[in-house]
Amino acid sequence: MRISKLFGKTQREIPAEADTISHQLLLKAGMIHQVAAGVYSYLPLAWRVFKKIENIIRDEMDKVGGQELMMPALQPLELWQETGRDLAFGKGLFILSDRRDRKLALGPTHEEVMAELVSHNVQSYRDLPLLLYQIQTKFRDEPRPRAGLIRVREFTMKDLYSFDTDKDGLNQSYNKMLQAYQNIYARCGLPALLVEADSGAIGGKDSHEFMVITESGEDEIINCPNCQYTANADKAQSIKSKTEDQEPLPLEEVATPGAATIEQVSNFLKVHQNHTLKAVFYVADGKLVFVVIRGDIEVNEVKLKNVLHCSELRLASEAEVIDAGIVAGSASPIGMMGINVVADESITSGANFIAGANKPDTHFRNVNYPRDFKVNLLADIARARAGEECPKCGDKLSSTRGIEVGHIFKLGTFISQKLGAFFIDPNGVSRPIVMGSYGIGLGRLLAAVIEQNHDDKGIIWPLAIAPYPIYLCPLYMESPQVATTAENLYADLESQGLQVLYDDRKESPGVKFNDADLLGIPIRVIISPRTMETNSIEVKRRSEKESELVPIEGIATRLEELIKD
């Protein structure tokens, strides 16, 4: 491709709206263009990268026996209502009406359509197992699109679904996919970390995410440097510090004038925050929930949502709390009636806590569970933090941030049951098909590669997914010798099937070098009067500082070698 004809121009200044590296570089390199919030066009260079990633993914899916098919983005809303997942996705679902006022959803994922399809084509255990996938556009009305291609509202995803007769089969399919995913990331030059995850709106039991560690990542990851326990902070467990053993003392009221927050109360009474219990109020599907947790620990809303089995969860407003007859600032689980009380396991980690008395400016000392109050539900609803102990080995946990570049789920049978995807087992008994779901976002993967592979000059594409592996860069095109050599070499390389980006512009060396670096083409080939003097051509890798001089006759061979590495 001649740069003089290439659609898409590099920019000297970075558009102000971008502050994530991958977003900045994609815009600066002229690879993407924003159409609306979270909606982008891919220009030719980015699209070439995209297609290379797509082919790697397709290859790995096919290798483990996946069969590619294509399902529609446009789906009847009824299908979503059958599984109830229209509620789980809530406002994230794009819904539109057709001319007859029928409601349709733009698919955010395809479990429903897939299960419906399979229900018509699988009758017997002999038809299983099955791995079906597609590479399709998905639509999600994200509350906040951000960071360029990392969180968008329209995106391409490879989604594969596994269908098995039982749990063992599911585990086998799951492990196959896990390996295939590792291969994909490795081939894309992306170190991806496997982490335990929450399954969110997709549902199901076990789920793992693949994370690329980067500061700009949206997700917090908790990990143990000792035993390699790694989990999304939404899901992560930890062992909270225990307070010292104490004999329970009698309950005692204390005046705490003006002290409402945990910080104020613990300062006022001169006790550590881990000796207090705090009350946090949520509204779950319209109902008030009283959450009790140790004062120094934060509530993990994902865990809370899961134990409550609710679809909508938000913090209660002060007015809602007061309306329920609760004294904000001194709320107490003691004597709480007619309201759902959910407590974190941390309330059993010590004795003689400070807690509210449900009277203004008053708290209790020596509150002990279960002596002084009852709860409707006791569960782990605490946010794990760095510095706490690993649930597996007891070592100190640390935390990092990452971008989720893949998510795999063991779904089980809830979707197949709802949509009637059953099979007849060898005993003639009808049973629901056991499903798994495996997603990977292509655009996000592309962006993550840039987050991971760049320097202050620009992108450094891994060879396997670079838009072009070779940047042919003649300097001083006015020199007939340079121009002729460049034209001939370009024609030669093209005829050998090599993909070459040919900078045939009459630009100064500085401009060409900077564009070559910005675009991140792995191998730069320079022809100039200087190299012509020794009848040679200069070859430099984007990832390295040093260049080498190669005799003109040997250049094609040398480039072939470099591309094979």
Next chain:
RNA sequence: CGGGGCGUAGCGCAGCUUGGUAGCGCGCAGCGUUCGGGACGCUGAGGUCGGAGGUUCAAAUCCUCUCGCCCCGACCA
């Protein structure tokens, strides 16, 4: 949805407080001189100032409404 910010030429910005009919840099076009890390000179094209309404002799500038975009939070595979 809550908080903050921004919409003026393809991109980055100034002008707005104090109304007088739009400017700078980059990029773009032409010519010439340059040229191994974003050269220089000259000439030139390009904007109904996000949109609607209002105030005024006069609005990019003041007022009202509205649309869009970004960031933080909430939320979210």
